[in-house]
Amino acid sequence: xxxxxxxxxxxxxxxxxxxxxxxxxxxxxxxxxxxxxxxxxxxxxxxxxxxxxxxxxxxxxxxxxxxxxxxxxxxxxxxxxxxxxxxxxxxxxxxxxxxxxxxxxxxxxxxxxxxxxxxxxxxxxxxxxxxxxxxxxxxxxxxxxxxxxxxxxxxxxxxxxxxxxxxxxxxxxxxxxxxxxxxxxxxxxxxxxxxxxxxxxxxxxxxxxxxxxxxxxxxxxxxxxxxxxxxxxxxxxxxxxxxxxxxxxxxxxxxxxxxxxxxxxxxxxxxxxxxxxxxxxxxxxxxxxxxxxxxxxxxxxxxxxxxxxxxxxxxxxxxxxxxxxxxxxxxxxxxxxxxxxxxxxxxxxxxxxxxxxxxxxxxxxxxxxxxxxxxxxxxxxxxxxxxxxxxxxxxxxxxxxxxxxxxxxxxxxxxxxxxxxxxxx
Amino acid sequence: xxxxxxxxxxxxxxxxxxxxxxxxxxxxxxxxxxxxxxxxxxxxxxxxxxxxxxxxxxxxxxxxxxxxxxxxxxxxxxxxxxxxxxxxxxxxxxxxxxxxxxxxxxxxxxxx
Numbered sequence: 001x002x003x004x005x006x007x008x009x010x011x012x013x014x015x016x017x018x019x020x021x022x023x024x025x026x027x028x029x030x031x032x033x034x035x036x037x038x039x040x041x042x043x044x045x046x047x048x049x050x051x052x053x054x055x056x057x058x059x060x061x062x063x064x065x066x067x068x069x070x071x072x073x074x075x076x077x078x079x080x081x082x083x084x085x086x087x088x089x090x091x092x093x094x095x096x097x098x099x100x101x102x103x104x105x106x107x108x109x110x111x112x113x114x115x116x117x118x119x120x121x122x123x124x125x126x127x128x129x130x131x132x133x134x135x136x137x138x139x140x141x142x143x144x145x146x147x148x149x150x151x152x153x154x155x156x157x158x159x160x161x162x163x164x165x166x167x168x169x170x171x172x173x174x175x176x177x178x179x180x181x182x183x184x185x186x187x188x189x190x191x192x193x194x195x196x197x198x199x200x201x202x203x204x205x206x207x208x209x210x211x212x213x214x215x216x217x218x219x220x221x222x223x224x225x226x227x228x229x230x231x232x233x234x235x236x237x238x239x240x241x242x243x244x245x246x247x248x249x250x251x252x253x254x255x256x257x258x259x260x261x262x263x264x265x266x267x268x269x270x271x272x273x274x275x276x277x278x279x280x281x282x283x284x285x286x287x288x289x290x291x292x293x294x295x296x297x298x299x300x301x302x303x304x305x306x307x308x309x310x311x312x313x314x315x316x317x318x319x320x321x322x323x324x325x326x327x328x329x330x331x332x333x334x335x336x337x338x339x340x341x342x343x344x345x346x347x348x349x350x351x352x353x354x355x356x357x358x359x360x361x362x363x364x365x366x367x368x369x370x371x372x373x374x375x376x377x378x379x380x381x382x383x384x385x386x387x388x389x390x391x392x393x394x395x396x397x398x399x400x401x402x403x404x405x406x407x408x409x410x411x412x413x414x415x416x417x418x419x420x421x422x423x424x425x
Numbered sequence: 426x427x428x429x430x431x432x433x434x435x436x437x438x439x440x441x442x443x444x445x446x447x448x449x450x451x452x453x454x455x456x457x458x459x460x461x462x463x464x465x466x467x468x469x470x471x472x473x474x475x476x477x478x479x480x481x482x483x484x485x486x487x488x489x490x491x492x493x494x495x496x497x498x499x500x501x502x503x504x505x506x507x508x509x510x511x512x513x514x515x516x517x518x519x520x521x522x523x524x525x526x527x528x529x530x531x532x533x534x535x536x537x
Contacts, residue, residue, distance in 0.1 A: 049464070357458070378510065380511065411479040
């Protein structure tokens with residue numbers, strides 16, 4: 001293969017000099033390559049920071065089949081009518097134009113860790129010096145009895161933004177007053193802990209705005225408790241009285257089966273027949289490419305070194321975002337963006353003479369409950385006791401003033417503009 | 426330190442005109458360290474100096490003003506739990522480094 005040969009020749013021609021200077025990457029001829037798999041909050045950020053901060057010393061290839069990215073974050077605001085789809089859709093053009101990142105629009109099908117190559121859908125092998133793996137989550141399509149990938153249009157999950165979100169939105173609009181919506185919430189760990197409950201809020205808002213206040217949203221949760229529970233439940237009571245009912249596993253006694261043909265959900269406690277809409281958010285695991293490469297452990301997610309984000313099983317690979325085991329950090333876009341910067345710094349430290357500083361991580365997740373009523377949870381994190389540990393955390397309180405909640409919604413919108421600018425321009 | 430809206434705008438404009446050399450010349454903190462630390466800030470605050478929604482612009486500020494604001498968050502004299510958390514873990518040197526870095530950046534014009 002041409003590229004391999006050229007890289008090999010370039011490498012050997014500087015070998016003597018490199019022995020003397022001890023810094024082959026700085027010589028220019030032997031440009032080292034970082035491949036990034038996945039163009040979401042983790043991957044796009046990592047690609048940008050490695051390319052930008054290495055000033056062209058590292059070749060960065062972003063492997064991502066999509067030409068543009070629809071953010072999962074704020075897709076609930078699209079569902080609720082607070083944003084349009086275009087405003088959560090982002091192009092990779094600035095990353096390629098501004099930082100010289102090569103966007104390879106194919107799916108990565110395999111990581112050949114022995115040869116340090118990524119195999120692409122067309123069979124091409126892309127050699128790497130370091131690999132950043134940021135595939136996000138995969139859905140466990142067999143985790144809800146009776147439901148599978150074949151039923152994802154009938155009973156949408158909408159846990160990948162785009163077509164699924166549009167299906168959910170149009171199905172929600174068609175719900176008639178008095179109809180029952182059933183949401184099957186996911187077990188931990190999953191992407192975006194407050195996401196299902198912000199979604200419930202947005203569904204209720206849409207129904208209420210359309211005057212369909214006789215509708216009921218049943219949330220069947222496999223978890224005993226959930227993120228920002230008190231805040232969401234107080235909000236549902238305040239804005240959508242009688243419209244939302246959350247049932248934990250001790251009450252519903254487990255999901256026994258779903259029948260997509262009749263839109264029926266059977267629990268140990270009750271059977272919901274002819275539901276107007278069933279939203280199945282199944283259990284999740286790290287993206288297939290990471291699991292197939294042996295980067296994940298029995299939990300389905302990938303262990304990492306909390307100081308660097310380097311994979312615990314392969315020193316040439318970094319795993320960031322929802323696919324990794326990030327200790328106390330939740331799986332969120334903010335967290336993925338934060339982890340990407342730690343990985344980018346360490347990659348540069350390894351391949352160039354970049355100064356490396358101790359890892360610092362942060363997260364904040366804002367959730368919209370009703371117009372002008374947003375709550376947040378967050379914290380700062382660091383490497384401690386072999387994991388990413390919370391240093392300080394905060395969460396909104398019930399009973400905050402209307403002005404404060406409104407201010408937090410303005411923050412939420414500002415954060416979205418900030419992080420998408422950080423990722424894509 | 427109290428700076429009126431008008432005079433602060435004037436300072437911003439001067440800083441923007443002078444570009445990055447402004448901050449480097451005036452920097453008291455370690456700018457390179459500040460650039461590293463800044464990665465945590467720019468998840469919300471746009472590095473271009475554009476402000477959207479409830480997230481203010483933080484580039485091209487006079488360094489002493491930046492330091493005063495961050496110290497007020499650190500001391501919890503200013504509200505906002507995100508900023509109290511972020512500032513709370515920053516040392517005096519780290520705040521100075523951030524002030525030097527963000528102070529050195531120009532406000533960039535809006536792109537489409």
